[in-house]
Amino acid sequence: MNLSKLTTEKRNPGSVNIDQISTIKLLQVINNEDKKVANKVEMVLPEVAIVVEKVMEALSNGGRLFYVGAGTSGRIGITDASECPPTFMTDPEMIQTVMAGGNTAFFQAVEGAEDNEQQGAVDLKTRGLTKKDVVIGITASGRTPYPIGALKYAQSVGAYAVSLTCNKNSEISRYADTGIEVVVGPEVLTGSTRMKAATAHKMILNMISTSTMVKLGKVYENLMVDLHASNYKLKERAKSIIMEITDVPYEKAGAVLDATNNEVKPAIVMIEAGVDFEKAKDALDKSKGYVRKAIEYLV
Incomplete structure (x- = not known):
């Protein structure tokens, strides 16, 4: 050529x-x-x-x-x-x-x-x-x-x-x-x-x-709800995402994030649907990871 x-x-x-x-x-x-x-x-x-x-x-x-x-x-x-x-x-x-x-x-x-x-x-x-x-x-x-x-x-x-x-x-x-x-x-x-x-x-x-x-459901609105909160910056971003979607205060967002081992999706579902971690994870599994569908499934 x-x-x-x-x-x-x-x-x-x-x-x-x-x-x-x-x-x-x-x-x-x-x-x-x-x-x-x-x-x-x-x-x-x-x-x-x-x-x-x-x-x-x-x-x-x-x-x-x-x-x-x-x-x-x-x-x-x-x-x-x-x-x-x-x-x-x-x-x-x-x-x-x-x-x-x-x-x-x-x-x-x-x-x-x-x-x-x-x-x-x-x-x-x-x-x-x-x-x-x-x-x-x-x-x-x-x-x-x-x-x-x-x-x-x-x-x-x-x-x-x-x-x-x-x-x-x-x-x-x-x-x-x-x-x-x-x-x-x-x-x-x-x-x-x-x-x-x-x-x-x-x-x-x-x-x-x-x-x-x-x-594939790894974004909610335009927020990275499936990010890996593996360091300080990403944990703070995860808290901000939870606060933005659920309108909870900083302390609440941090506490729920801790309860999910830093997973943002189940934290959002827990707050929005008023359920515990296990139910949130189950709903996410049934909805194939889509946050909106998981919340709709529970409420």
């Missing part, structure tokens, strides 16, 4: 003189390009919506979500996946990142790892991929062998395959059930897809994980 023909590898006419302009002018050039990203992401929302529904279905039925990428793409996946357990109290196995070169490549590039297509399949096979799972192959160019190998393997076992790229008609999309191609245009620094392309992909992964968790 002639990489120079890819949009992500083309020169940006608006930044050809960045090595000769003032600092503030340089920053303005970068900022003006960054402003274009959200509009480009908006254009692929229908495809993102399809993926959210598929991920929600998979996670509801015991499946998992895998992000697969190399370099910046893999690092974006790790960032999003690692934030889900503290934010939504998910099992770390639920959303995982498979990165070319292994997790050590998060800190230091492993040269040549992205070019090994077979390893992308091997690494997913090692994770025990099944048809219940969803795999999102992330590559700005759309031609990176490692995630392509992963998607080929995903389709071979019946898992739902998604491509996330920044070029139209990307090679990787040929192996995807849904292709998300967000074309943000040439980078300020030619070929440096850690810039606009990475920003677009970070936005889309945030959308996928957050929207899925909202639809």
